[in-house]
Amino acid sequence: MCGIVAYTGANSALPVLISGLKRLEYRGYDSAGVSLLDDDGIVTVKTAGKVSDLEKELADLSEDIRLTSATCGIAHTRWATHGTPCTANAHPHSGCKGRFAIVHNGIIENYLALRQALEDQGHHFRSDTDSEVVAHLLEQAAGLDPNADSAALVKTILPKLQGSYALAILDRDSAGRVFCVCHDSPLVVAADGSMAASDLPALICAGVNEVVYLPDDQLVGLGRPLTGFTIKRIDTDLTEAEHSGFPDFMLKEIYEQPAVAKYAMRNDFSNLDLNTRDIRRVYVVACGTSYHAGLIGRDLIEKWAQLPVDARVASEFRYGNPYMDEHTLVIALTQSGETADTLEAAKLARSRGAKVLALTNVLGSRITQVADIVVNIQASLEIAVAATKSYVAQVIVLTKLALYLACARGLLTPAHLTNIEAQMALLPDQIQSLLDQRQTIEQVACQCLNAHTVLYIGRGVGATTCLEGALKLKEISYVHAEAFYAGEIKHGPIALIDPIGVTDKVKATPVIAVACAQATYDKMISNIEEVQARGAKVIAIASEGDEHIAELTPHVIYIPHTSECLMPVLAAIPMQLIARYIAVEHGQNVDQPRNLAKSVTVE
Numbered sequence: 001m002c003g004i005v006a007y008t009g010a011n012s013a014l015p016v017l018i019s020g021l022k023r024l025e026y027r028g029y030d031s032a033g034v035s036l037l038d039d040d041g042i043v044t045v046k047t048a049g050k051v052s053d054l055e056k057e058l059a060d061l062s063e064d065i066r067l068t069s070a071t072c073g074i075a076h077t078r079w080a081t082h083g084t085p086c087t088a089n090a091h092p093h094s095g096c097k098g099r100f101a102i103v104h105n106g107i108i109e110n111y112l113a114l115r116q117a118l119e120d121q122g123h124h125f126r127s128d129t130d131s132e133v134v135a136h137l138l139e140q141a142a143g144l145d146p147n148a149d150s151a152a153l154v155k156t157i158l159p160k161l162q163g164s165y166a167l168a169i170l171d172r173d174s175a176g177r178v179f180c181v182c183h184d185s186p187l188v189v190a191a192d193g194s195m196a197a198s199d200l201p202a203l204i205c206a207g208v209n210e211v212v213y214l215p216d217d218q219l220v221g222l223g224r225p226l227t228g229f230t231i232k233r234i235d236t237d238l239t240e241a242e243h244s245g246f247p248d249f250m251l252k253e254i255y256e257q258p259a260v261a262k263y264a265m266r267n268d269f270s271n272l273d274l275n276t277r278d279i280r281r282v283y284v285v286a287c288g289t290s291y292h293a294g295l296i297g298r299d300l301i302e303k304w305a306q307l308p309v310d311a312r313v314a315s316e317f318r319y320g321n322p323y324m325d326e327h328t329l330v331i332a333l334t335q336s337g338e339t340a341d342t343l344e345a346a347k348l349a350r351s352r353g354a355k356v357l358a359l360t361n362v363l364g365s366r367i368t369q370v371a372d373i374v375v376n377i378q379a380s381l382e383i384a385v386a387a388t389k390s391y392v393a394q395v396i397v398l399t400k401l402a403l404y405l406a407c408a409r410g411l412l413t414p415a416h417l418t419n420i421e422a423q424m425a426l427l428p429d430q431i432q433s434l435l436d437q438r439q440t441i442e443q444v445a446c447q448c449l450n451a452h453t454v455l456y457i458g459r460g461v462g463a464t465t466c467l468e469g470a471l472k473l474k475e476i477s478y479v480h481a482e483a484f485y486a487g488e489i490k491h492g493p494i495a496l497i498d499p500i501g502v503t504d505k506v507k508a509t510p511v512i513a514v515a516c517a518q519a520t521y522d523k524m525i526s527n528i529e530e531v532q533a534r535g536a537k538v539i540a541i542a543s544e545g546d547e548h549i550a551e552l553t554p555h556v557i558y559i560p561h562t563s564e565c566l567m568p569v570l571a572a573i574p575m576q577l578i579a580r581y582i583a584v585e586h587g588q589n590v591d592q593p594r595n596l597a598k599s600v601t602v603e
């Protein structure tokens, strides 16, 4: 949540900061700002809106030579938590005297009390943010100890802050330095001490290839090489952060899925210290799309490994009182490895003696520091806010895990395993064949254009796929969408179907029905007939060769034949393409949907 970039070095800081911010914009994009430090002090420019708006603002000020000559600065792109997205609330923030400028990610939970105390002492606040207290606290500390250097001042105020923070701080009295520190919110620092950022892409685009994932509560000052930390080489390819000819990252990432599927299925759990015979209960904890992948994992582990499995939304799990002991395996599923609720759920699990297995896409992320065992889902950098390829990778990795647990517990015959693995090996080509049908899929998706609501129905893994399909549509098109277990629609949701569809097929409520070859196929057909009888316009996702479905509805998307357990991977592809198509047709920015952010590092 929110993006931080800091730079100090021989070059003009502004271009480095701005190009870094652009790489981090997926983390938040409702306001942006930059502060530059030179011998004359700090100059700050900020604005509501995106980084491109900040660039316009800077272009208007291009005569200010300090903006281009300064070689030290901090920058921020924001996802508002406290206070509306306006210029005053944009970062960087300063105190009353302008000695310090700070950018902050996270939440200062006790900011109200701190602010009150500071205001009582005469400090004047200019924003509604929690972050501004940091700048005033620094100023207060400097007033109390005029001889203290910048690092000492930062260290003085940190114990006063409750909550989570990643901070980059400029001090007018420390030319050429940027002070960085974090607590429960990530910061990655270039090993040569030239840069820091809240995520790798900002560093990669500046050519940094050796980094330190800054441990909690360790203050570093940019401007000197880092010593005493574990240095990691980055092998992420810069092209991963480019559009590469696609109109948006989401489409690019959708098209990467054949390769992602190939990598994900290479995961092997046999080398991990899972103690499979010891496991008596499994939880899958996650948020958002990862939670939906977790639901599929739950069903497969339960079915094949015959273990009680519960999938829980991490924000509920962490505040519930879930039963856990040393025989419990908690699978923490998080693409970013940074989601605050999933991290806290994992910490809770460990404190109760459970073993935590993290499945993540970001090695070095915070979940990798919390978990006992880490598995890389290998989906490569995902930039679009709406998760696509990471979902497919998660589902495949969970399927492999379920197979592994079942085999280790002696519950799967070699023939069964061979059969599923053979079908799995076909997935990359099958995903590609669906991508090749994009135009056809988009023609079918036209049926949902301008709908007030789109309903999704399915059974078993088909229902879980619907949950993810509806989430994708909501996230990026802002069209109301809701997924239901098809067997449940007659217990309430069917009332949503407007009878107008009986007479007016154009205005009929669209219902996307997953009716692939499944044990419950016949029941699904009955459910389709039920909604059609009430006037719904059914868009069916069915298995290739299903002629019966074409008699029920003209709007059919066919997916290649696969085993029921792998169907969610293939059915996800048309769901993603439908959501993106509707969002684009409605004129939305699919990569940066309103109000959302890619990494939710606050509760």
Ligand code: G6P
Pocket: 287, 288, 289, 290, 333, 334, 335, 336, 337, 338, 339, 342, 385, 386, 387, 596, 597, 598, 599, 600
């Ligand atoms: C945010 C993103 C979602 C994502 C969720 C969980 O809400 O917008 O796309 O599914 O966080 O993220 P994680 O990184 O933990 O998988």
